[in-house]
Amino acid sequence: MRAICEICPHHCSIEEGHAGFCNARANSEGKIICSNYGKLTSMALDPIEKKPLARFMPGARILSVGSYGCNLRCPFCQNCSISMASEHSAKTVFVSPEGLVTKALELVPRGNIGIAYTYNEPLISYEYVMDCARLAHENHLKNVVVTNGYICEKPLSELLPFIDAMNIDLKGYTGSYYKKLHGDLETVKQTICRASKSCHVEVATLIVQGENDSPAEMEELSAWLSLIDEEIPLHITRFFPMYKYSGRSPTNVETVYSLARIAGKNLKYVYTGNC
Ligand code: SF4
């Protein structure tokens, strides 16, 4: 029997025993399960600025974890070794929500404020993030999600009460660019709107030369963001050759600075950096 996953707008209709588009969710006996639940590929105590979050508890560190899989297909993915991996190819270690929260609490004396769900796309591990986030809050830890924002309204709304801060990618500002990445611009815009009403939100845009680097596009993107709140920080980051774009040139530093100047006319906080 096929089953439909309701987490993201792909709405995969998955055959029994198979995985969805993201490789992280599967049909087991007619039910959709989170097949990468607790299966971590990466864990590190990172500076909060690395998420990137510039205006949420600056100077803090956060226990950052990732699994495998992603519901988009960015040809420039900087984490393709895990985002494009599957159950069969990813090297994982199982860490239960209790185990993760215990680890996070042990790291508090080293400046840890909580847990960041990051590296691959965390929201496809929806049940794991929810279980960890609830438990983390019960233990007075913060929850941070670093996401592509490609999630349906219902699961997002149910998760938001447990989330303290998010960094959401706004990868470009055209429908055609998002189509290339197998996502859609409107869903991500809705995620940014909803999340910004519930928690601290910062937005990240990776600039790839010849793809999303036009001044007009940045003008539109930053003007739209300012309509939600001109105090939402925007991180404009530089592409380095990777994955399917490994033959391309890195983005010119001057392009990034000039786009930041444009965004700075609409927004109070614009940061530039390498991704
Ligand atoms: S979360 Fe994964 S399985 Fe679910 S609809 Fe999205 S891509 Fe498909």
Ligand code: SF4
């Ligand atoms: S959304 Fe992020 S993790 Fe997923 S493919 Fe794109 S860059 Fe990689």
